[in-house]
Amino acid sequence: MGGLAPPYRETARRALELAAAGGHNMLMSGPPGSGKSMLASRLPSILPPMNASEALETSMILSVAGKLSGGTISDRRPFRAPHHGASQPALIGGGQKANPGEVSLAHGGVLFLDELPEFSRATLEALRQPLESGAVSIARAQAHVTYPARFQLIAAMNPCRCGYLGDESLACGRAPKCALDYQAKISGPLYDRIDLHVDVPAVPAGDLGLPQAGESSAQVAERVLAARMRQRTRAQQLGAPDEMAINARADGEFLEQIAAPDDAGRKLLGRAVDMMRLSARGYHRVLRVARTVADLEGADGVESRHIAEAISFRRVQPVPSRVVA
Numbered sequence: 001m002g003g004l005a006p007p008y009r010e011t012a013r014r015a016l017e018l019a020a021a022g023g024h025n026m027l028m029s030g031p032p033g034s035g036k037s038m039l040a041s042r043l044p045s046i047l048p049p050m051n052a053s054e055a056l057e058t059s060m061i062l063s064v065a066g067k068l069s070g071g072t073i074s075d076r077r078p079f080r081a082p083h084h085g086a087s088q089p090a091l092i093g094g095g096q097k098a099n100p101g102e103v104s105l106a107h108g109g110v111l112f113l114d115e116l117p118e119f120s121r122a123t124l125e126a127l128r129q130p131l132e133s134g135a136v137s138i139a140r141a142q143a144h145v146t147y148p149a150r151f152q153l154i155a156a157m158n159p160c161r162c163g164y165l166g167d168e169s170l171a172c173g174r175a176p177k178c179a180l181d182y183q184a185k186i187s188g189p190l191y192d193r194i195d196l197h198v199d200v201p202a203v204p205a206g207d208l209g210l211p212q213a214g215e216s217s218a219q220v221a222e223r224v225l226a227a228r229m230r231q232r233t234r235a236q237q238l239g240a241p242d243e244m245a246i247n248a249r250a251d252g253e254f255l256e257q258i259a260a261p262d263d264a265g266r267k268l269l270g271r272a273v274d275m276m277r278l279s280a281r282g283y284h285r286v287l288r289v290a291r292t293v294a295d296l297e298g299a300d301g302v303e304s305r306h307i308a309e310a311i312s313f314r315r316v317q318p319v320p321s322r323v324v325a
Contacts, residue, residue, distance in 0.1 A: 022292030023248035030200030078109030
């Protein structure tokens with residue numbers, strides 16, 4: 001992933017690798033031109049290919065939607081990027097024939113929503129069901145259809161409407177209220193379902209002409225694949241269902257079994273729960289990310305350093321801490 005190595009991009013690069021390795025949802029926030037869309041577009045290059053069962057299921061959805069190109073089955077994971085003007089039926093599914101929407105067309109792959117607050121509130125709220133259950137139900141007078149919708153949400157947004165919050169030379173005169181209003185378009189429950197929150201800073205002017213540096217996508221993809229294999233092997237050994245063979249979907253007793261932190265990690269997580277007022281969902285999402293951190297490291301157990309990194313990507317308020325009303 002060339003171009004992600006500079007220090008001001010290292011956090012974003014790391015978040016993208018964690019997202020790929022554990023199937024985690026991610027939200028990037030930064031000014032226009034900071035490279036959020038570029039980062040999202042790199043994700044497919046480091047994701048492992050689909051297995052035969054996943055490829056067949058994805059192809060069946062494409063066939064129902066009339067989008068199966070040439071009748072061929074591909075093992076490449078879907079990457080869907082609908083415009084923020086997309087209607088709720090286009091995103092979730094619907095119409096007279098109860099067609100699958102973008103969330104189902106992204107099944108097994110990535111749904112990228114750029115300019116997240118620009119989507120209608122109703123459309124964003126409708127994402128909560130498939131994000132939680134991995135499926136979406138469409139009710140019509142003559143039919144009730146349920147489509148698979150187990151996708152990975154990658155979203156991007158500006159920190160405020162003008163996009164230049166914190167930049168005194170470019171920010172509008174309404175800061176910070178404009179940021180409060182703009183980010184409030186994303187509801188707390190939806191925000192809580194995002195595992196990784198990362199700020200993507202503007203590229204310094206002096207770096208615009210520099211050659212891209214850093215690891216290749218192939219190198220990162222190799223680590224991602226190894227982490228995914230650890231997850232699948234662990235799930236099989238413990239008798240977990242197939243859908244839990246990826247950390248982002250681990251739940252219940254299985255999650256507690258595979259991601260129980262050591263004593264230091266448990267104390268650190270406890271302090272984070274108190275200080276950040278983490279919900280039960282937020283608590284479990286920290287554990288899932290920490291498990292992925294450990295898997296990328298090749299560690300058997302979850303330790304305090306894994307918990308610390310997972311917490312660093314957690315946000316509980318739609319407004320950055322640097323904004324003071």
